[in-house]
Amino acid sequence: MNLTHAITNNILTARLQGDLIGSPDTQQLLEVVNNSINKNIILCAVDLSKVRFINSSGIGVLVSLLTKFRNRGGEMVLINPSEHIRKLLIITKLNAIFTVAEDDAQAANLLKESK
Numbered sequence: 249m250n251l252t253h254a255i256t257n258n259i260l261t262a263r264l265q266g267d268l269i270g271s272p273d274t275q276q277l278l279e280v281v282n283n284s285i286n287k288n289i290i291l292c293a294v295d296l297s298k299v300r301f302i303n304s305s306g307i308g309v310l311v312s313l314l315t316k317f318r319n320r321g322g323e324m325v326l327i328n329p330s331e332h333i334r335k336l337l338i339i340t341k342l343n344a345i346f347t348v349a350e351d352d353a354q355a356a357n358l359l360k361e362s363k
Contacts, residue, residue: 249273249299253280259291259359260284261327261352265298270305281313290322291363293355297328302336314346323347323362325355 249266262277281292292313296302310326317324325347329337337343347362349355 249277251276251280255284255289257356258289259293259356260289261293261295261355263295263298267301268296268299268306268309269301269303270309274306274309277309277313281316285316285320285322290317290320291359292317292322292324293327293349293352293359294324295327295352296330296333299330299333302333307336307340307342310346311342323359325349325358327352327355 249264249268251262251264253260253262255261260281262280264277268274284292294310294313314324327349328351329348334343334348337346337348347358349358
């Protein structure tokens with residue numbers, strides 16, 4: 249998995265590419281999130297548009313990230329997950345927990361409304 253990230257308008261945007269299948273690939277993502285939270289960045293958008301595959305460990309990482317942000321009074325939004333990931337969210341009933349945005353602009357609006 250490849251990760252790029254940026255902080256704009258107090259929103260961490262993490263762009264993932266490849267397969268989200270847990271450690272050790274997700275260690276960098278967790279470090280980026282922890283560093284951002286330590287800087288009081290509590291809003292996050294995770295771009296999944298280029299994630300090909302996700303397994304239960306990957307789902308666990310997303311739940312963990314969501315929990316980290318919500319425990320600090322923040323929020324996390326998923327951007328443009330593939331049809332495969334959307335179906336997985338429905339099957340696991342996590343579609344009731346995660347907010348999904350179609351693009352960066354919608355994600356930013358949803359995150360700002362959550363505050």
